[in-house]
Amino acid sequence: MKKMPYLKAVVLEGLRRHPPGHLLLPHRVTEDTELGGYKVPKKGTVNFNAAEIGRDPRVWEEPMEFKPERFIGEGEEVEVDITGSRGIKMIPFGAGRRICPAIGLAMLHLEYFVVNMVNEFEWKEVEGDEVDLSEKLEFTVVMKYPLKARVVPRRRRRRHILVMA
Numbered sequence: 001m002k003k004m005p006y007l008k009a010v011v012l013e014g015l016r017r018h019p020p021g022h023l024l025l026p027h028r029v030t031e032d033t034e035l036g037g038y039k040v041p042k043k044g045t046v047n048f049n050a051a052e053i054g055r056d057p058r059v060w061e062e063p064m065e066f067k068p069e070r071f072i073g074e075g076e077e078v079e080v081d082i083t084g085s086r087g088i089k090m091i092p093f094g095a096g097r098r099i100c101p102a103i104g105l106a107m108l109h110l111e112y113f114v115v116n117m118v119n120e121f122e123w124k125e126v127e128g129d130e131v132d133l134s135e136k137l138e139f140t141v142v143m144k145y146p147l148k149a150r151v152v153p154r155r156r157r158r159r160h161i162l163v164m165a
């Protein structure tokens, strides 16, 4: 998978445009503090809007478009820092001390999952049921209109059509 930069770029673009946690987890300040000109009292709650950070037009060109190419630099390398250690551009896993400890595991699984789904199946729209990427807030953010797809196994011996809902 290391030799598949576009795969990584697709996963990153998914996390930028549709982070599973729009507000990450709430954080609590331990001292009276000032943040971006606002006074936050001790024990006050601070939420970080990761979804808006990933859509900031001052940082991202055409932020609402799904464009994995934005992550591919010269020499086909994937260029981005999602840990917030070199500046906050997108933070789907949070940043700093409480960053998701499973960031490496999660990225590996996402890439592994996507590559296998694409390698094993051909994905097509269900006629009259176009894919709508609107979001809905549940415990995490999910698709407002669950994906319906015609999924055709690529290997001939398993070639029967499945409809996923």
Ligand code: HEM
Pocket (backbone or CB within 6 Å): 020, 021, 024, 025, 026, 092, 093, 094, 095, 097, 098, 099, 100, 101, 102, 103, 105, 106, 110
């Ligand atoms: C796509 C997958 C995942 C995403 C987007 C994600 C995202 C996040 C986010 C945003 C936080 C809060 C960070 C903050 O407060 O600033 C978090 C915390 C956490 N995540 Fe994940 N996570 C993912 C998968 C996982 C997995 C697979 C595990 C465990 C195997 C995991 C374990 C944890 C734990 C234990 C914390 C709490 C860390 C702390 O408060 O110190 N996450 N994650």
